[in-house]
Amino acid sequence: MSKLKKNANKKIGAPGNEKSNLLVEKFPVDLGIFEPLARELQREAARVWNTVCSVHRTLYIRNHVWLNEAGMDDFVKGKFDLLHSQSVQAVVSTYYEAWERTRELREKGHTDWRYPYRKKYFFTVTWKRSAIKHRGTYLRLSNKRGVKSLELELPEHLKGAVIHQVQLVWHRNGYWLHVTVEKPALPEVQGDVYAAADPGEVHALALTDGEEALVISGRLLRSLARLRNKELRKFQRAISRTKKGSRRRKKLLAAKYKFLNWIERQMEHILHAISAIVVRWCEKRKVKKLFYGDPSGVREKDCGRKYNQRMSQWPFGWLRKLVEYKLKLRGIAVEKKEEHGTSGTCPKCAGYTKQSGRVYKCGNKDCGFTGVHRDVVGASGILDVNLNGEFTKDRKLPGEVIYVRPVLRKVKQRRKKHKTAA
Numbered sequence: 452m453s454k455l456k457k458n459a460n461k462k463i464g465a466p467g468n469e470k471s472n473l474l475v476e477k478f479p480v481d482l483g484i485f486e487p488l489a490r491e492l493q494r495e496a497a498r499v500w501n502t503v504c505s506v507h508r509t510l511y512i513r514n515h516v517w518l519n520e521a522g523m524d525d526f527v528k529g530k531f532d533l534l535h536s537q538s539v540q541a542v543v544s545t546y547y548e549a550w551e552r553t554r555e556l557r558e559k560g561h562t563d564w565r566y567p568y569r570k571k572y573f574f575t576v577t578w579k580r581s582a583i584k585h586r587g588t589y590l591r592l593s594n595k596r597g598v599k600s601l602e603l604e605l606p607e608h609l610k611g612a613v614i615h616q617v618q619l620v621w622h623r624n625g626y627w628l629h630v631t632v633e634k635p636a637l638p639e640v641q642g643d644v645y646a647a648a649d650p651g652e653v654h655a656l657a658l659t660d661g662e663e664a665l666v667i668s669g670r671l672l673r674s675l676a677r678l679r680n681k682e683l684r685k686f687q688r689a690i691s692r693t694k695k696g697s698r699r700r701k702k703l704l705a706a707k708y709k710f711l712n713w714i715e716r717q718m719e720h721i722l723h724a725i726s727a728i729v730v731r732w733c734e735k736r737k738v739k740k741l742f743y744g745d746p747s748g749v750r751e752k753d754c755g756r757k758y759n760q761r762m763s764q765w766p767f768g769w770l771r772k773l774v775e776y777k778l779k780l781r782g783i784a785v786e787k788k789e790e791h792g793t794s795g796t797c798p799k800c801a802g803y804t805k806q807s808g809r810v811y812k813c814g815n816k817d818c819g820f821t822g823v824h825r826d827v828v829g830a831s832g833i834l835d836v837n838l839n840g841e842f843t844k845d846r847k848l849p850g851e852v853i854y855v856r857p858v859l860r861k862v863k864q865r866r867k868k869h870k871t872a873a
């Protein structure tokens with residue numbers, strides 16, 4: 452395949468067209484009689500991955516050359532029995548993306564990152580445009596010539612949608628479809644205002660453009676995250692006491708997956724609610740660019756165990772991605788910025804004091820500034836540093852602070868229902 456055509460394929464994955472956007476819709480599917488075929492396709496996709504991985508490594512070890520993606524495409528061509536040629540290529544491209552990302556990280560000094568090496572048994576299958584046919588809610592995904600196609604029902608709201616890509620993903624205890632559809636573009640915000648967002652434990656997010664501040668409560672998010680971690684620990688403990696392959700273990704695993712799927716849907720709802728608040732605020736304030744504080748560097752030092760850190764942090768990364776995604780669709784840029792003492796730096800004297808309370812208190816006796824919410828000082832600090840290059844003394848703080856609390860309908864009722872069902 453020519454290089455040009457390949458680039459054209461790649462562009463499908465990134466919304467660059469001014470008139471439309473590509474969105475990914477995710478939902479569980481019941482494959483019925485197609486399930487054995489789906490499993491075989493996923494196995495073959497894993498074989499593609501393993502082949503690419505070992506050829507790429509072996510060539511490097513023997514000849515000290517990294518075979519490029521086009522060369523790999525030629526190598527794998529015609530070597531597989533079930534998958535559509537573009538589905539094979541999709542695996543190759545996923546491999547190269549992962550490899551490239553690792554190389555970049557390693558060049559930046561993160562040498563603990565490993566190139567892909569693990570043998571896979573199942574892998575996500577991707578169908579590109581020419582392998583997808585659909586009419587109404589009927590969807591047909593073609594494989595290699597002579598191999599049966601997958602036939603599925605699409606959800607009602609995707610009727611007549613322009614589909615660019617379909618992926619079959621195994622998620623926990625079942626198959627999911629990730630369907631990339633084209634949506635008409637949203638009107639872009641023509642703004643010239645810079646703003647900053649400070650994610651936090653107490654508040655999900657504090658926003659400011661220097662004039663006004665918006666503080667979004669993180670209470671609900673935090674309680675859901677805690678509930679998730681607590682229940683997950685309980686499940687793990689109970690599962691570890693059972694024998695492999697036992698009926699008891701199977702039952703517990705099923706209950707665990709059910710719980711995880713349920714709570715993640717709840718989290719998703721609330722993250723959507725929070726990000727919608729952010730979007731509305733940015734649109735109203737005509738924001739052009741949002742500096743988004745990244746607490747990961749700060750927190751890494753406090754937590755010893757990587758696992759725990761990931762557990763306590765996971766909703767924050769998810770929220771950032773969602774906010775970034777939604778704002779981008781409206782032409783608002785998001786820039787991730789590492790926080791360096793932003794919430795501890797005094798807006799008056801620019802000295803640093805480690806904060807423990809919710810209201811900012813300056814430790815400098817000659818200054819003693821206090822009375823403003825710590826997260827508002829934090830957001831204002833991020834904005835200050837990014838606009839002026841350093842913390843300024845007598846920084847102007849937002850005149851008005853608005854507090855909002857995202858609401859989630861029927862959390863308690865649904866939780867009860869879940870308990871009685873389990």
Ligand SMILES: [Zn+2]
Pocket residue numbers: 797798799800801802813814815818819820
């Ligand atoms: Zn001070």
